[in-house]
Amino acid sequence: MNKLGPVITVILAIVAFWYVAAVPMNVQETLTAAERAGVAVTPDNARARSEAGRWSLVFQNLDALGGSWSVDRARLPSPHQVLTEIYNSTWDEEVNGRRGIVNSGSFSNRSLVYHSGVTLGATVLGFLIGAGFGILLAVGIVYSRTMDRSVMPWAIVSQTIPIVALAPMIIVVLYSIGIGGMMPKAVISAYLSFFPVVVGMVKGLRSPDHMQLDLLRTYNASKSQGFWKLRLPASMPYLFTSLKIGIAASLVGAIVGELPVQRGGLGARMLSGSYYGQTEQIWAALFVAAILAALMVAIIGWIEARTLKRMGMAV
């Protein structure tokens, strides 16, 4: 509980900075709205204002900035606007909306609940594929010299290609062979999440020291006994750490995969928000994505704590 103080302090500082930043960011829109409402602003025409610096506009019109935090289509919507948007597009839409779950029996395709579900499905599927593949690769790398030499460099190279450039190609290729829906996004998620799992798992499987390995040799243990009784359990702390990184990367992958497709999901919401200048919608989707990531990392953390405690390795 003594962590709460610092956490709240940091959040308050961020929120305060955000509100302050919203003033210069939104000054153009605010002044235009104020002018329309009959307030005198300097300079008094939009073109001249658009050429002026943000801060000079702020200081020339200190009295006309009241609307900075409620202006429509703000460059930087303020925190309460984003929170309102989140509320409207989750609870309000589902409970009161015509298409919401209460009135229609299924989630509204305008609600973030629905879009979160779409993203989450692809994230989890991609994560399972990526983590499974990553673990298998790691086992191969640790047990085979050839794989150690050949796979690792490619795994590293794979992560140097910007995913935004690669994602559309993956989607196009998969669509052209008849794979659509959730799968292309899951593939992108898997592509991002296998890497931290490979790296962490290789390190974990190699973590037993010489003495622990020699001990098994004195028992004339087989390779598979060495794996199941020594290497695998020793790798668990490493595995969980990389799974946490992996699932966050997986969410990023799913969102990136939703950008070009526009068939639902948080990524689609972000892009349509930016098409239509609905910055609140972008921020709301962003926040929900962050919350999802935090939740998924927390779930893995919980499984980790339970597993390691059962194994007697809790710290």
Next chain:
Amino acid sequence: MSVIEAKGLNLTFQTNDGPVHALKDVNLTIEKGDFVSFIGPSGCGKTTFLRCVAGLEHPTGGTLSVNGMTPDEARKARAYGYVFQAAGLYPWRTIGRNIALPLEIMGYSKSEQAERVKRVLDLVELTGFEKKFPWQLSGGMQQRASIARALAFDADILLMDEPFGALDEIVRDRLNEEVLKLWNNTGKTIGFVTHSIPEAVYLSTKIVVMSPRPGRITDVIESTLPRERPLDIRDSAEFIAIAHRVRDGLRAGHMDE
């Protein structure tokens, strides 16, 4: 037949700084039921010799037989239990499951495992700690657990590399007594590395004095002490005489350099 027989054993490690002559022309015969201590300054090849016997290191010259086989064959036949310098218990296994590890690997039945774990825990006086994790035990208790692990299966050779090196004198005395008792009860052949002269003299039927660069045997002392050894035997004239000879051997090794 001798249990362990080394003839003209040589081992040179190739390192980045050039070759290290870890063992030079080592000749040693160990009979069944012997308790042999290896003593000598750091780096004289005690660990290396024990590892050769265990088939963990391969000599570059000479011959070495264990139970009439090559060390590798002996290892595959699970002829020995090895106690490393550090306890090396698996942190994710309870003490009981740590001791059961070799039994699992060697395919003992569940009931046999339980029975043996109980028996060796008793032997090293750790009854009641079966369900504890290693970090819940003191260093001495962990070391005892690692000895129990080496005793759990039926190897008639026990190799111990400075098992009590990190322990205080009092605990060490107790464990020494326990090891002697164990040796008396089981009739195992024991190879035991130590830095302590009293420990070597108290425990051994045969004391191998070694010296470094290159690692070699400078003296082999047959102990004249009886098998039954109360702790106060260490004040006897006989004990002190043997200790003297070991010390002289160690000093002579140093003089050579």
